Amino acid sequence: MQVKICGLSEVQHVTAAAKGGARYVGFVFFPKSPRNVSVAQARDLMLAVPDGICKVALTVDASDELLGQITENLPVDMLQLHGGETPDRVAQVRTTYGLPVMKAVGVADEGDLPALDVYARVADQILCDAKPPKHADLPGGNGLAFDWRLIAGRRWAVPWMLAGGLTPDNVAEAVHLTGARQIDVSSGVESAPGVKDSARIAAFLRAAGV
Numbered sequence: 001m002q003v004k005i006c007g008l009s010e011v012q013h014v015t016a017a018a019k020g021g022a023r024y025v026g027f028v029f030f031p032k033s034p035r036n037v038s039v040a041q042a043r044d045l046m047l048a049v050p051d052g053i054c055k056v057a058l059t060v061d062a063s064d065e066l067l068g069q070i071t072e073n074l075p076v077d078m079l080q081l082h083g084g085e086t087p088d089r090v091a092q093v094r095t096t097y098g099l100p101v102m103k104a105v106g107v108a109d110e111g112d113l114p115a116l117d118v119y120a121r122v123a124d125q126i127l128c129d130a131k132p133p134k135h136a137d138l139p140g141g142n143g144l145a146f147d148w149r150l151i152a153g154r155r156w157a158v159p160w161m162l163a164g165g166l167t168p169d170n171v172a173e174a175v176h177l178t179g180a181r182q183i184d185v186s187s188g189v190e191s192a193p194g195v196k197d198s199a200r201i202a203a204f205l206r207a208a209g210v
Contacts (some may be wrong), residue, residue, distance in 0.1 A: 001175070002208045004161065005201055006058065007186040009033030009194065011048045016198035018050050025049055026056040026080065026184070034194030035186065039069050046075050048060035050123060056080050056102065056189070071097045078102055080127070091122045100124035102161070106131030107146045120156040122195075130164030145170070148177040151183060168203040175208065183208055 005017035019027050028035040029041045037045065046055050048122045049142030057076045059066065059085035070076060079097060080089060084105040103123040105115050108131040130146040145165025163184035164171050167175055169185060187193070189200040 001183045002019075003183040003205055003208050003210055004054075004056065004182070005057070005186075005189065005196075006061045006163075006184055007190075007194065008045060009031070009035055009037050010196065011040070011045060013196040013198060014045055014048045015042060016196075017205075020055055020202045021210035022053065023182075024054045024056055024078075024184075026058050026186070029062065029066065030058070030060045030082075034173045039073050042070075042074055054078055058082050061085060067093065067097060071099065072186075078109060080104065080147060081123075082127075082129075083104045087118055087122045090119065094124070096123070098128075104129050106164070107150060107164075109147075110150060113150065114141055116151075116154075116156060116160075119162075123158060125159045125161060125182075126156060126163045127163050129184075139142050145174075148174050151178055153179060164206075168200065168207040171204060 002023035004024035004026055005022045007028050008025055014025060025035055027045060030036055049055050054077045056078045057070050078100045079093060080102045090101055090103050096181050101123050102125040103119040104127040105119055116126055125184055130149055146147040161182040161184050162174060162178055162180035166183060166185045168186040185204055189196055189204050191197040
């Protein structure tokens with residue numbers, strides 16, 4: 001099982017994620033998010049990440065300027081696109097910045113599933129996340145889950161990750177129902193919005209079977 005702890009903003013929680021066996025650590029570059037970090041903050045955080053752990057920069061409909069700042073100044077390993085980026089934009093980002101790209105796709109019902117197939121053709125990985133409520137400020141990190149049975153047994157041409165409302169209490173069930181081999185958590189390991197909790201990070205990683 002490979003786990004991504006996302007929305008990190010303090011070195012102590014980067015250390016907790018690494019110590020617990022996380023395979024990915026994510027950093028959010030989106031001002032509306034309580035997990036938002038600046039490029040300068042992210043640099044210190046990323047330099048604290050041990051070798052072998054994938055450092056992911058999460059952006060939401062980011063401009064070329066922001067993506068340039070991130071890729072030129074940070075030791076980032078992967079870009080996560082978590083907005084309304086089109087398949088063409090995903091392909092463009094992948095080509096322009098020379099990094100693997102993970103595209104998040106919101107899922108609420110069966111009508112959302114075809115988009116997963118579309119993005120799997122242009123991204124290096126796809127993230128199956130809960131679709132945010134209408135007019136929500138955040139495209140992810142809302143602590144919402146979707147009906148995991150919608151993707152039970154489904155596979156795509158690229159690796160995929162399960163996200164959305166996962167906690168230490170439900171992650172084992174989510175993995176059992178979906179067959180996911182990669183999972184992503186953010187709000188589920190927090191004591192308050194944007195405030196990670198080292199004990200919850202450790203509990204989540206144990207529950208996920210890392």
